[in-house]
Amino acid sequence: MLLVYFLNLLLLTGLSWWLYKQDWAQNLKPYLLPALGLKLLCGVLLGLLYYHYYGAGDTITYFESSQKLTQLANNDAGAYWRLLLFNEFPSEAFRATVPFTAFADFSNSFFLLKIISLFNLLTGSSYYLVGLYFSLFSFWGMAKLTATLSTVFPETRKAAIVALLFFPSVVFWSSGLLKDAVLMGSMCWVMAFVLQLAHRQKLTIVTWLLVPLQLYLFVKIKVFFAALLLGMLTCYLMIQYLSRTIKSLQNIKIQLLTLAGFIVAAIVAVWHVSGIFSVEFILHHLVKTYDGLLALSLHGPHLSYSSLETTISSIVANSPKAFFSAIYQPLIGESLEPLYLLLGLENLLLLLLTAVAIVAVFKKEWLQKIELWHVILLLFIVASAIVIGISTPNFGTLSRYRIIFLPFLVYLLLQNRIAQRWLARL
Template structure:
């Protein structure tokens, strides 16, 4: 970052906030209005902090590697707008007209990284190629999807609207790593759109055109950047659809008869989607996932550990070895690093969040009992979906990381869902433990809020 960032960023921040205040009424109601600007503000804080920490603490990193590529595309646009637009929107193939620029770009042949470059380069055209402002654009894009995620959670369980805001917006790791010029910002926004679209189109069946459009955009972004997030989302999401629709069948005998059929259809659809989405992809092909996991884990734990590596067991490249270490992978993804394992400020933040997860999990199951807690999860499809998604995703990132430095970034998609599920369970347990008069008040409040939950 340079003087251009210092002088232009306040001006663009004013524009962003002006737009945010202008649209806030459209996307909020009496109870969610107070979270809109603070939630956007922490995203902006995360985007700017990310750049500062990478520049002055790490001395470089992925975010500046992306920006180096963006500068090349911006220079091409300055030389010839047609060439610049071709680099942003055209296929990433050899072209003698653009070789002068593409020859300088290490990630030109890497589809996922270059997708981020394309998005960033488009924003660069709108802000004179200013790094910090590109980061603000990424933060705003991420915020749009996460606000959709928040509205979806409220639609399902409005009573916990205060704590759900904490789960979605105010976890430090999520708004830090999921806001700046990185893949993670695009993925967090896209995951929110997919969650919103999936619920409204397939479960609630309202605002279907909008839901399909936003969900489709989210799916496209996840396939382009981190398809494994979508692969983790699909199986529990399809089970969620089955559970919601199964509960709407009035006849108990019909529900019992259709349950195994729908379950098989859901699992088959998930497997078909997973295998077809990744077919031929060297990194994510289902047939090669065990081998790639072993290679990735060994590389990250051996060469970029920086004293923060962890060991969950031996991987030999087979699916069986992944299943064997799955429990350790879940623990490391959800509940580590422990406080005594933190050896730098970034790890300390992650350790504090992990400690919060441990405390809430233990206190919740202590209050309800393990058997009652599990029955509570099974009784609410949103809880079953959220925990299954978190467990599947935790296994994936836990076995693929090998060190806490990368894990803290990899695991942020599961964090809002895990904490939101805990808060929903906590609210349900508190409501059930109150006397009847208190419960009636809460139910009336839920009905009142239900009519205000969204402004669609």
């Protein structure tokens, strides 16, 4: 086992060095190595938190369940690869022993089990080594997006570094053996690719070859958020390309009107579709998820709605509360548990940053002109915060799920001269 650890740590070191030597990574020096070290450390701390404080949780369930697939690989390699590639189970009896298999073709949790099982074969089923690989993958995508933002919008370099690489809950919950690490790594990588493509930056052959894999991972892990963000990124890419030949589209007001037209067309299209992207299914799924998590959250501080129904009017009426709660709750004092106190302190910081940003707007202290990219991020933040706030009443779970939009919120809040002066002193 010592040899397995040594070889894997050697491989992890090699991959880290490869990242460090990438051209885009040079934009992040001298912050890259400290950020990477923090990320890998958080991957280990997350495992310690769940194994030695909670004693249970998603990460433990995923890892222990993946052992059944790993055992199949050791006993019958052919059956394992058929399961991995085609979801063909060796028997119904075996299927009954593996969780998340009721809808194996659609379950992102079962998809994650298959990924973990591959890393089990590489690491000798070492939880912490697998967590380090997941953390490194997450860091790759998030660091690449940070570097791309630093190049495309150089005035916001420090804001991007803080928001994506050092903001506490963003770093912690996007590390270790969780779906969120795969989600953030693939999502941020795709966002960086779109920005590079839209702003005509050089793209290598390796980058083009990786696009299908990163898109596949993003969609498989979070299909609804992937559909939302990919739709917005497509609009951004189209407007940027059209603006090269249509001069009027270089005006931000015209760009926003065009974006509004795209959004209206998308809403009309969604209104008439059926299946998992239908309005009825989405509303039903939101309320069902809320009811299920609420039953498990009554013992601690949680978010509750007096009336939440599967209607658009009900969702709209509860949206302001959902939006506020997803960003700023739990507040200091809502719970004396150590983890909730830490969350409360971070949320207090978010409230402070929000207040500073509002003051900066009135004092005309904004760092730069509004770009279409900022509007895209803002729309994604609002939509994601409402969806997560509506469906996730447990504040602990909420703090984890919100990292899909939180770094972009922090990034926008730091784009003012008041915040920039603070960052310059750090």
